[in-house]
Amino acid sequence: MSELRTYARQTFALTGRELKHWYRSKMQIFMALIQPIIWLGLFGFAMNGFINSAMEQVGQEIDYMSFLIIGLVIITALTTSMNAGMSVIWDRRFGFLEKLKAAPVPRGVIPLSKVLSTTIKAIVQSLLILVIGLAFGLKFVAGFNVLDFTILILIVAMVALTFSSIFVALGLVIKNQDVLMGVNMLLNLPLMFASGVLFPTASFPEALKVIANVNPLTYAADAARRVSVGDVMISIPNISLGMDLLLLFIVAITITALGMFFARRGLRA
Amino acid sequence: MGNIIEVRDLKKIFDKDIRAVDGVSFDVKEGEIFGFLGPNGAGKSTTISMITTLLTHTSGHITIDGKDVVKSATQVRKTIGLVPQALTADDQLSGRENMQLQADLYDVPKDVAKERIEELLSIVKLQESADRRVDTYSGGMRKRLELAEGLVHHPKILFLDEPTLGLDIQTREIIWEYITDIKKQSGMTVFLTTHYLEEAESLCDRIAIIDRGKIIVIGTPDELKASLGGDLIEIEVHDSQECKTSLESIPGIDNIEYKDGKYILRTPNGDEVMESVLNKIAEERWKIKYISLQKPSMNQVFLKYTGKSLRDDTTKTDKFAARAAIAQNRRRR
Numbered sequence: 001m002s003e004l005r006t007y008a009r010q011t012f013a014l015t016g017r018e019l020k021h022w023y024r025s026k027m028q029i030f031m032a033l034i035q036p037i038i039w040l041g042l043f044g045f046a047m048n049g050f051i052n053s054a055m056e057q058v059g060q061e062i063d064y065m066s067f068l069i070i071g072l073v074i075i076t077a078l079t080t081s082m083n084a085g086m087s088v089i090w091d092r093r094f095g096f097l098e099k100l101k102a103a104p105v106p107r108g109v110i111p112l113s114k115v116l117s118t119t120i121k122a123i124v125q126s127l128l129i130l131v132i133g134l135a136f137g138l139k140f141v142a143g144f145n146v147l148d149f150t151i152l153i154l155i156v157a158m159v160a161l162t163f164s165s166i167f168v169a170l171g172l173v174i175k176n177q178d179v180l181m182g183v184n185m186l187l188n189l190p191l192m193f194a195s196g197v198l199f200p201t202a203s204f205p206e207a208l209k210v211i212a213n214v215n216p217l218t219y220a221a222d223a224a225r226r227v228s229v230g231d232v233m234i235s236i237p238n239i240s241l242g243m244d245l246l247l248l249f250i251v252a253i254t255i256t257a258l259g260m261f262f263a264r265r266g267l268r269a
Numbered sequence: 270m271g272n273i274i275e276v277r278d279l280k281k282i283f284d285k286d287i288r289a290v291d292g293v294s295f296d297v298k299e300g301e302i303f304g305f306l307g308p309n310g311a312g313k314s315t316t317i318s319m320i321t322t323l324l325t326h327t328s329g330h331i332t333i334d335g336k337d338v339v340k341s342a343t344q345v346r347k348t349i350g351l352v353p354q355a356l357t358a359d360d361q362l363s364g365r366e367n368m369q370l371q372a373d374l375y376d377v378p379k380d381v382a383k384e385r386i387e388e389l390l391s392i393v394k395l396q397e398s399a400d401r402r403v404d405t406y407s408g409g410m411r412k413r414l415e416l417a418e419g420l421v422h423h424p425k426i427l428f429l430d431e432p433t434l435g436l437d438i439q440t441r442e443i444i445w446e447y448i449t450d451i452k453k454q455s456g457m458t459v460f461l462t463t464h465y466l467e468e469a470e471s472l473c474d475r476i477a478i479i480d481r482g483k484i485i486v487i488g489t490p491d492e493l494k495a496s497l498g499g500d501l502i503e504i505e506v507h508d509s510q511e512c513k514t515s516l517e518s519i520p521g522i523d524n525i526e527y528k529d530g531k532y533i534l535r536t537p538n539g540d541e542v543m544e545s546v547l548n549k550i551a552e553e554r555w556k557i558k559y560i561s562l563q564k565p566s567m568n569q570v571f572l573k574y575t576g577k578s579l580r581d582d583t584t585k586t587d588k589f590a591a592r593a594a595i596a597q598n599r600r601r602r
């Protein structure tokens with residue numbers, strides 16, 4: 001029992017350290033917020049007409065700005081998770097990890113605190129994006145309430161949990177910043193574009209649809225849109241919100257467990 | 270006092286053929302300051318990493334306070350404090366925040382931690398900069414912070430890897446003083462590595478000289494120096510007078526040699542014999558051209574055991590000896 005209290009204190013301290021880095025680095029927060037603004041400003045306006053005409057052809061009508069803003073909430077959770085992998089590499093290079101390893105800290109606490117802090121960052125950022133989104137014309141679906149909002153936040157948390165577990169484990173196993181950067185680039189684009197996050201998959205060719213349908217981000221974006229901007233915007237119409245959430249939950253638990261396993265191995269080597 | 274660290278036939282082989290640590294055995298007694306003295310790449314840091322559970326060894330056996338470092342890693346980690354060679358503080362946090370983080374990681378009770386952090390910060394003279402981010406610290410300030418961090422949980426054994434590397438003389442002396450003080454006050458055992466001869470000599474109760482992954486000799490600084498065969502007194506007299514018989518009557522001299530016009534006296538007790546020699550000179554009215562008393566230095570000790578000099582400002586004799594040693598080494602290969 002007292003050991004659990006010790007672990008909690010260690011986790012809390014290390015998570016706090018990450019969050020201190022984050023809110024002290026004004027540039028990092030600025031970059032995290034300017035990115036969605038650029039996305040909305042360039043991508044949103046440029047693709048709006050294009051997407052709408054594509055959607056007309058499949059007999060649907062969507063509000064692309066609202067669609068994209070929810071997509072960006074999910075993308076920001078992904079990008080923040082990728083950064084967590086890089087921060088692990090810095091900790092190793094600057095010797096901080098060495099000091100952590102010499103301390104009586106259970107190995108699991110080290111990746112866990114990275115994952116927790118990333119999840120908190122992702123949640124805060126998604127709130128900021130929603131506020132920015134309002135200025136860009138984000139329209140919540142009629143009847144959007146506190147429960148819907150809570151589910152939206154939980155979805156962001158599950159995405160961050162899943163992907164930060166992956167990238168923290170990668171960071172601990174790979175150890176080399178250039179290789180990890182390469183892996184990030186390699187995964188970033190397919191994860192983003194072969195999914196329903198940025199575009200409605202209705203207009204995708206069949207092969208791409210198949211990939212999008214196994215990408216957890218598609219389900220995350222779908223679930224997020226169902227509760228916030230409306231059913232018409234979702235990519236996979238024949239599964240329910242409950243099913244979406246269940247899938248996300250199972251993926252998050254499984255991947256986090258796997259991530260912790262590999263992270264511990266990476267720490268030992 | 271018992272042994273708090275026991276290392277037996279420890280080996281670490283990197284990449285199949287880099288024998289960083291090549292069969293090292295030694296004991297560290299509870300409460301002593303034990304030093305690893307060796308040149309760059311000798312295997313000092315690698316040994317510390319293995320003892321402090323950071324690196325798994327290729328073969329051998331290490332126990333700390335009776336516990337096996339592999340089987341009881343967590344227990345061992347609670348017992349020890351490590352100040353690594355590299356600077357490892359989080360430079361985006363302040364000094365005080367780094368200390369607090371360390372206290373949290375070692376689960377030092379909150380009220381104890383609060384007091385101890387202030388005390389340690391004042392000892393390493395960082396109170397005034399404690400709330401500044403560490404990336405604004407100078408190298409010496411960072412090193413002092415590292416030292417303070419290693420002490421937050423009052424470890425039973427403190428490991429210091431090159432504790433004064435890159436520090437100026439004053440700071441170095443303050444740190445030496447501090448290490449000696451904590452040892453006296455708390456009975457903490459200290460294991461340190463260094464390639465500074467003065468540091469090894471003035472700080473350590475016992476020294477192990479390590480080179481190329483092997484311990485060459487272990488002893489107290491005095492023992493090591495005595496192993497060179499004692500002090501030397503050199504006397505050169507005008508007109509090559511015959512003095513040998515008179516000198517031989519002085520007690521306490523091991524042997525007398527006559528070389529290049531100089532008498533070389535070897536003795537375990539240079540100061541006392543020197544006095545008798547001076548009396549003898551006055552008595553016999555010898556005209557003296559040159560006289561000197563040489564006590565063995567750690568550098569000579571190092572030279573004898575490794576065939577290398579660690580000092581840049583080598584004395585003339587050392588240089589000759591070094592050359593001879595180098596030649597000898599070449600022949601051996």
Ligand SMILES: Nc1ncnc2c1ncn2[C@@H]1O[C@H](COP(=O)(O)OP(=O)(O)OP(=O)(O)O)[C@@H](O)[C@H]1O
Nearest residue numbers: 283287289307308309310311312313314315316464
């Ligand atoms: N991870 C590693 N992989 C391969 N070789 C290594 C590794 N770590 C250390 N070595 C080698 O092991 C040897 C001993 O290194 P170590 O760092 O222990 O020396 P040291 O005595 O601490 O030297 P210094 O005074 O320079 O700190 C060196 O030859 C070094 O190149």
Ligand SMILES: [Mg+2]
Nearest residue numbers: 313314315354
């Ligand atoms: Mg070293």
